[in-house]
Amino acid sequence: MDQIKIGAFIARLRKEKGWTQEELGERLGVTNKTVSRWENGDYMPGVEALTLMGREFGVSLNELIEGRRLESEEDFRTAADEKLADALQRPGERLRRWLERYGAFPAVTAMLCAALVLCLCWQRDYTRRCPMDEAAMGNWCTDWRGTAGEYLVFAADGKYYRYRQFEPLEYGSYTADGPLVTVETGERRFQALIKGRSIYLPDGEGKLTGYEKSLEGDARVSVFINVAPEDFEE
Secondary structure, three states: OOHHHHHHHHHHHHHHHOOOHHHHHHHHOOOHHHHHHHHOOOOOOOHHHHHHHHHHHOOOHHHHHHOOOOOOHHHHHHHHHHHHHHHHOOHHHHHHHHHHHHOOHHHHHHHHHHHHHHHHHHHHHHHHHOOOOOOOOEEEEOOOOOOOOOEEEEOOOOEEEEEEOOEEEEEEEEEEEOOEEEEEEOOOEEEEEEEOOEEEEEOOOOOEEEEEEOOOOOOOOOOOOOOOHHHHOO
16 A cells, blocks of 8 residues: 555545644544644554545545545456455465475475474473563553554653553653563553563552553564654643
């Protein structure tokens, strides 16, 4: 998907309606800064935001993802076929075809599979021997498979963020001493505990909430979904 193209299309649809970025943000439940970042192509709106935009603008989700109006049935069919082909063309399938084309497929495949098995076995054994050896830095969530989870970001610069999609909740700083993480915000100071792939935070009422470590991306790079660090500082 072309984020720049999609952003420009969103901006065009908004201007056709005569709305400001703030007015569109109010309709979608986000800030004008978020709308601006979408239109600039800084990052993609989530599926929920795209669906709401489609209703507001009177266009299909397919058109928003294409970044243009699809005028005919043939346009819709072509766009759908392209997306289906792209979804079917998994990275593993691309690698297999590339290796088949340039030869040595059986040998290289066996080597890759052996290396993968060794890595998985080493990781499993290391996690078993050192269950507490996890760093707070990175991204955590109560449910990475859902869309209504709570997210944590422990950034490399010592900043701490807690949010839901479109909704900043808490902002502060943290220090880590092994599995014990001390967090300070403008309203409270508390300690969190890392255990294996989870971190547990007190909710202020004597209960603990568990957040699972994200397995995607570099732990040193903060990942935000439909919010940005600037939203916490307003």
